[in-house]
Amino acid sequence: MKFEAIxxxxxxxxxxxxxxxxxxxxxxxxEISPETKEKVLLYAKENNYRPNPIALSLKEKxxxxxxxxxxxxANSFFSQAINGIESVAQEKGYNVIIAQSKEDFxxxxxxxxxxxxxxxxxxxxxxxxxxxxxxxxxxxxxRGMNMVSFDRVVDFPDIHKVxxxxxxxxxxxxxxxxxxxxxxxxxxxxxAFLSITxxxxxxxxxxxxxxxxxxxxxxxxxxxxxGLLYEEVAEIMAHATKGKSxxxxxxxxxxxxxxxxxxxxxxxxxAIPKQVGxxxxxxxxxTDLLAPSxxxxxxxxxxxxxxxxxxxxxxxxxxxxIKEFEDVxxxxxxxxxxxxxxxxx
Amino acid sequence: MKFEAIxxxxxxxxxxxxxxxxxxxxxxxxEISPETKEKVLLYAKENNYRPNPIALSLKEKxxxxxxxxxxxxANSFFSQAINGIESVAQEKGYNVIIAQSKEDFxxxxxxxxxxxxxxxxxxxxxxxxxxxxxxxxxxxxxRGMNMVSFDRVVDFPDIHKVxxxxxxxxxxxxxxxxxxxxxxxxxxxxxAFLSITxxxxxxxxxxxxxxxxxxxxxxxxxxxxxGLLYEEVAEIMAHATKGKSxxxxxxxxxxxxxxxxxxxxxxxxxAIPKQVGxxxxxxxxxTDLLAPSxxxxxxxxxxxxxxxxxxxxxxxxxxxxIKEFEDVxxxxxxxxxxxxxxxxx
DNA sequence: AATTATACCGGTATCGTTTGCGTAAATTAA
DNA sequence: TTAATTTACGCAAACGATACCGGTATAATT
Numbered sequence: 063m064k065f066e067a068i069x070x071x072x073x074x075x076x077x078x079x080x081x082x083x084x085x086x087x088x089x090x091x092x093e094i095s096p097e098t099k100e101k102v103l104l105y106a107k108e109n110n111y112r113p114n115p116i117a118l119s120l121k122e123k124x125x126x127x128x129x130x131x132x133x134x135x136a137n138s139f140f141s142q143a144i145n146g147i148e149s150v151a152q153e154k155g156y157n158v159i160i161a162q163s164k165e166d167f168x169x170x171x172x173x174x175x176x177x178x179x180x181x182x183x184x185x186x187x188x189x190x191x192x193x194x195x196x197x198x199x200x201x202x203x204x205r206g207m208n209m210v211s212f213d214r215v216v217d218f219p220d221i222h223k224v225x226x227x228x229x230x231x232x233x234x235x236x237x238x239x240x241x242x243x244x245x246x247x248x249x250x251x252x253x254a255f256l257s258i259t260x261x262x263x264x265x266x267x268x269x270x271x272x273x274x275x276x277x278x279x280x281x282x283x284x285x286x287x288x289g290l291l292y293e294e295v296a297e298i299m300a301h302a303t304k305g306k307s308x309x310x311x312x313x314x315x316x317x318x319x320x321x322x323x324x325x326x327x328x329x330x331x332x333a334i335p336k337q338v339g340x341x342x343x344x345x346x347x348x349t350d351l352l353a354p355s356x357x358x359x360x361x362x363x364x365x366x367x368x369x370x371x372x373x374x375x376x377x378x379x380x381x382x383x384i385k386e387f388e389d390v391x392x393x394x395x396x397x398x399x400x401x402x403x404x405x406x407x
Numbered sequence: 408m409k410f411e412a413i414x415x416x417x418x419x420x421x422x423x424x425x426x427x428x429x430x431x432x433x434x435x436x437x438e439i440s441p442e443t444k445e446k447v448l449l450y451a452k453e454n455n456y457r458p459n460p461i462a463l464s465l466k467e468k469x470x471x472x473x474x475x476x477x478x479x480x481a482n483s484f485f486s487q488a489i490n491g492i493e494s495v496a497q498e499k500g501y502n503v504i505i506a507q508s509k510e511d512f513x514x515x516x517x518x519x520x521x522x523x524x525x526x527x528x529x530x531x532x533x534x535x536x537x538x539x540x541x542x543x544x545x546x547x548x549x550r551g552m553n554m555v556s557f558d559r560v561v562d563f564p565d566i567h568k569v570x571x572x573x574x575x576x577x578x579x580x581x582x583x584x585x586x587x588x589x590x591x592x593x594x595x596x597x598x599a600f601l602s603i604t605x606x607x608x609x610x611x612x613x614x615x616x617x618x619x620x621x622x623x624x625x626x627x628x629x630x631x632x633x634g635l636l637y638e639e640v641a642e643i644m645a646h647a648t649k650g651k652s653x654x655x656x657x658x659x660x661x662x663x664x665x666x667x668x669x670x671x672x673x674x675x676x677x678a679i680p681k682q683v684g685x686x687x688x689x690x691x692x693x694t695d696l697l698a699p700s701x702x703x704x705x706x707x708x709x710x711x712x713x714x715x716x717x718x719x720x721x722x723x724x725x726x727x728x729i730k731e732f733e734d735v736x737x738x739x740x741x742x743x744x745x746x747x748x749x750x751x752x
Numbered sequence: 753a754a755t756t757a758t759a760c761c762g763g764t765a766t767c768g769t770t771t772g773c774g775t776a777a778a779t780t781a782a
Numbered sequence: 783t784t785a786a787t788t789t790a791c792g793c794a795a796a797c798g799a800t801a802c803c804g805g806t807a808t809a810a811t812t
Contacts (some may be wrong), residue, residue, distance in 0.1 A: 112524040117798030119461045120767045141486040157501050157525055179457040180502055206410040207759045321693050353698030406463050414768055425792045462768035465797045
């Protein structure tokens with residue numbers, strides 16, 4: 063069975079009018095007599111007429127929908143961001159079409175291709191962890207697709223970007239460790255290509271430098287899959303805790319990495335923060351209830367989604383090409399809790 | 408700027424053919440000579456031709472997209488379910504359009520209206536906590552929209568449903584409490600209208616009855632907003648812990664309720680499970696890391712999403728009206744952890 | 753009375769694609 | 783040689799809505 067909506071033609075036929083008259087009556091044109099308007103409006107209301115958005119899209123060459131590409135929906139950061147995107151889209155009369163890259167480059171390329179071919183008016187995207195080459199994005203963008211880069215932003219200039227101050231976030235988190243007496247701080251980051259990874263690692267390094275702590279390159283670890291695979295993190299942790307370096311603190315640079323590290327520590331009976339302190343990037347809303355309560359860097363995901371969507375829609379609806387590109391950088395929040403508490407002597 | 412894709416007309420003009428010939432060549436029709444086909448195919452490939460899905464939708468009266476209505480995207484259960492839906496949709500060539508009701512009846516009605524007017528081919532939906540009257544769904548459904556009800560299912564028969572065995576989940580959780588020595592078990596549930604609420608409360612009641620424990624009606628609490636508001640839960644907890652009944656165990660019937668209760672207990676220094684045992688419905692993947700580790704009823708959200716999407720797409724693509732409706736009921740998993748451990752004497 | 757203005761409405765092209773029908777040319781059959 | 787058939791393509795309608803370009807009837811103006 064099929065859902066068949068009433069069309070302007072049906073109204074025209076029922077009332078003995080032409081489609082153009084009905085169309086104009088519905089759009090309240092001055093060329094239509096009040097009586098005719100009333101008749102049409104009444105009939106339309108009674109029969110619950112809605113203009114067919116697909117026909118409109120075809121005519122107007124716009125679909126009033128925006129695509130969202132993230133690596134994983136079932137991730138608190140991204141679902142909160144999508145929440146923000148959806149709320150703005152709803153307000154402005156757009157719908158949201160979602161696609162996932164699952165941190166896979168091929169899937170990212172095909173998903174973008176897919177969204178573009180689905181005639182979305184624009185795309186908000188965060189690149190996958192495997193993405194070091196942005197030419198597929200660049201290409202689509204230069205062909206005229208409206209795009210806003212968020213979270214894991216691309217490295218070319220003329221595009222709206224929405225991200226957080228990852229450098230400062232990592233710098234502050236590392237400094238927080240140092241102030242609390244931790245000496246040998248490791249950093250477990252996402253895939254090395256990512257903008258967020260580079261910035262976070264840089265913040266981490268600079269914090270060490272500024273506090274005159276010698277950087278040990280072995281203390282920096284990268285997860286190609288961003289912790290999507292537990293084993294990836296477990297291996298790193300095994301290496302870190304059983305190797306020479308033996309860090310007394312770990313800065314975990316993603317949600318999944320953070321959780322995986324906690325799980326590893328619990329399984330291996332590694333006491334947090336006694337044996338190893340932990341600060342994690344996380345947007346889960348119950349990190350305060352963990353054992354121990356977790357010091358986290360929290361990102362304004364919902365807000366990021368809202369801003370990205372607003373920029374995108376503004377760009378879509380702009381008459382002339384955008385010349386000035388925003389590079390919105392929001393602040394993160396460091397919630398200090400037990401997992402990184404002050405070292406006792 | 409606008410993203411302008413190449414059309415069949417462009418190809419026709421470039422090669423000096425008619426659009427119909429190009430169309431047929433692309434669809435590999437027998438009426439087109441091999442040479443012409445080759446020319447067209449080559450040109451199409453070189454210029455990255457993709458058929459305009461909007462034009463196709465208009466013609467075929469189908470959009471190859473499905474709508475998803477949930478109350479909140481940023482909820483682990485629903486984001487996992489959406490994940491499952493998206494994965495099936497992707498496989499079958501559909502895209503997913505999402506909408507949120509935010510547990511609000513009005514917003515649910517308008518969101519459904521919205522999805523329908525956006526010409527989706529079908530809708531997977533979970534009703535809001537305020538929804539006791541299903542006539543808006545019933546109406547849309549009887550007008551021919553393909554729909555699958557999941558999680559919080561509707562009460563009318565001729566529709567595909569995908570849910571979990573909420574009765575058994577609550578029954579087993581309650582029984583688990585009883586076996587571990589808890590005597591005065593409270594149940595904090597979602598809005599009373601919801602199918603999942605009724606089933607869970609029923610399971611709770613029957614478990615008590617079967618173990619010859621007198622039911623205290625005051626021990627059953629309902630959250631109209633499903634715990635979306637912390638205050639809602641805090642009030643209930645205040646009433647429960649400071650009132651006469653003083654339960655020694657609580658069955659929390661939703662993700663948010665569970666988290667809120669834990670947070671309340673932490674703030675009020677109520678020891679879990681010593682002062683009050685806790686079992687919660689939750690799909691978060693770090694409940695094992697909480698303090699104390701949390702006994703949870705976990706739902707196969709991803710699987711539910713997959714099944715719902717499969718049923719919907721099968722229905723969409725079915726030539727004749729469906730007569731047999733599935734009522735898929737999946738099992739939940741009870742993960743026993745510290746928050747409900749055995750009472751000492 | 754002829755012209756002009758105004759009010760109202762219809763015809764048709766358009767968006768991109770598919771498809772039934774028509775037809776010229778080429779080929780085959782008689 | 784002529785008729786029948788096949789091959790290979792074009793024309794036009796259709797999907798739903800809009801908008802330009804008209805057109806007609808009545809009323810107002812010269």
